Amino acid sequence: MASFHTFLIGKKKYSYSPEWEIEPLWNDLLIDADILAQKLNNDFFCTQPISWLGKFIEYVSEKSASLKRTPFLRLISNNQVSLPENNEVPRPAWFAPHDSTDLDLSVFPIVHPELSLNKNIRTFLSKEGIREIDEVAIIEKSILPKYQGADTHFDEVSYRKDLARIKKAYNEVKDSIKEQLRNHLNTHEWMACVNASGVSPNKIIWKKPGDLNLFAKTSEHEIWFDGLNDTDAYFLHASVIEELKGFELNRLTQPVSVLTINFSTNELPVDLSSSRRGDNKRGLKGFNPRATILGLESAWTNWSMERSIVLWTILLSNPLRLISGETQSASNSKKLDTADKVIEYTKVGDFCYNQAWLPDKSGNWHKPNELFLSDLPEGFDSISIAAKELAEKIGMRQPEREQALDIVTGGDPDLKKYFEYLLSASEADRKKMMSTMPQEIPHEPAPSFRDGLKKLSRLQRGKTNHEKKEHPPLQNRENYQSKLNEQVEIGVEEHQSLPHIIKFSPVKNQPSNAEARRFLYEQYGGRCQVTGMTFSKASRNIEGDAENYFEACCLLSYSNADYLNNAGNMLCVSADTMAMFKYASFEFLESIDDIIEKFKREQQEQVESVSARIILASHECTIKWTERHFMRLVALYDIA
16 A cells, blocks of 8 residues: 555656656655756855855766756856766866966866865766866967067066976877967967077067077077177077977977078079069079078178188088079060070179188188188088089189199289189170180171162061150159169279279170169160150060160269269260260360259259250250259269
């Protein structure tokens, strides 16, 4: 017979059956776990003391699933959360790591310590998916946000702990997580660095991994950067090197291991074209004329035997295109393949050829063309194949060649000097010298005067253009003049500091004055500055245009003063005007001083052109300059 209690609460036919075997005397008198769980909400648990929650969790760990879904888990922030439903949803709570010293974990939902320190509760929560915060999450959300660049405070003890955590995490996580960690590390300036010059060794500079100004701290780099205050180069702080030593150091910090800049490591063509229309250029076989070595100019101001060895080693370990190579230029990009190949030198190449940077065994400095490989002191590789190739590239003396020269010249010092110059000259200079030598050509049949007279004609090809060039006004005349003056000052200083060498220049239009001639054509379109006359050449250029003919007339000879190889020292004239300037009488009718002073006083908006009256071949005429052209003359007049 059923008990009184059974009649009060009722009895189901079987568990979870909707049908009653004995109907209850009073409905809902029995409260089961499902009904109770609906009543236990967040507000209820927030009012309970932590000790009560501990007992409740221990009770729940052995009871129905419905109670486990209630928000009974208290966080250190005093918020209440439920257990995760499965492994796919984000963790609603974490156990704090055992060592949380100096860590800001406020971004994490941490289980209240009175719960996590209870062994039974921790075991139960772990089975339900609550985990200790992993090291990667700590690095991403707690450590890296501390490092915000220049404003970051450097506490070495705390910083070393952070580095140890980064290293530990990187070593222990799976490869897929490693990539995620590296990506996070690469977005923060967390690496403590110091200036590679050795100046202000205690000043910390913060860098991201892979920063192009961060260099591996090698003995060669220390020698090279020592004292170079104006060079933007940095080494890792000792704490980084010591804590991340081994394999992880380079993988995590990614320091630069070479001193070369703009240097291609392959032999593919290098695009050197600018944004200007018609300026198409490329370097062949990986050559880039802008390639250089970081800090070379600054290092030269305080040169030493050690730096010379470092530079020698750099040149040995890199392809010789770091010194020179070939380029092609064309106004039409489709014709680059057929454009002439021109040899160009990098700043490194110019330095190696023109400076006395190599020592002999006595410690005296020489240019490369003054030394044999055997003259180099200890510390220089002088016996390898690479050393012999480098020596030949930079024009060092060759024993075999010296012996051959002695035989060919018969010991004549002048003839030997001529041959040495020829051997060390650029390809362009050699072509000029060859053009002065008598050339033998095979005999041809005597031409028929009648046939030749019938064929005497020269057809016009290409589009002609006789329109007057228009130039936009200068935006800042004072700044433009200042830059021109600065260029002239540099030229004068170089002229005073370098040996004066009269250059052999039999060809009228030389590469050295190509820029000045280009400027004159740009300003006047080939029209004579005196007569305004020109004519179109019968031939066409690579763009299909017939250029207008002109000659560049130098006011003063620049055979021994390169700084006068300047458009300001030249006039754009026709052939007949050139002949008159060369052979006829000439004088200024106006003071050039007065013309220049008047030009300087005039407002920028008032100047379209500048003119000077002259007597040429007993006739009065006028020379006219554009504003930009005359400013170049003024720069030479004031500075040179």
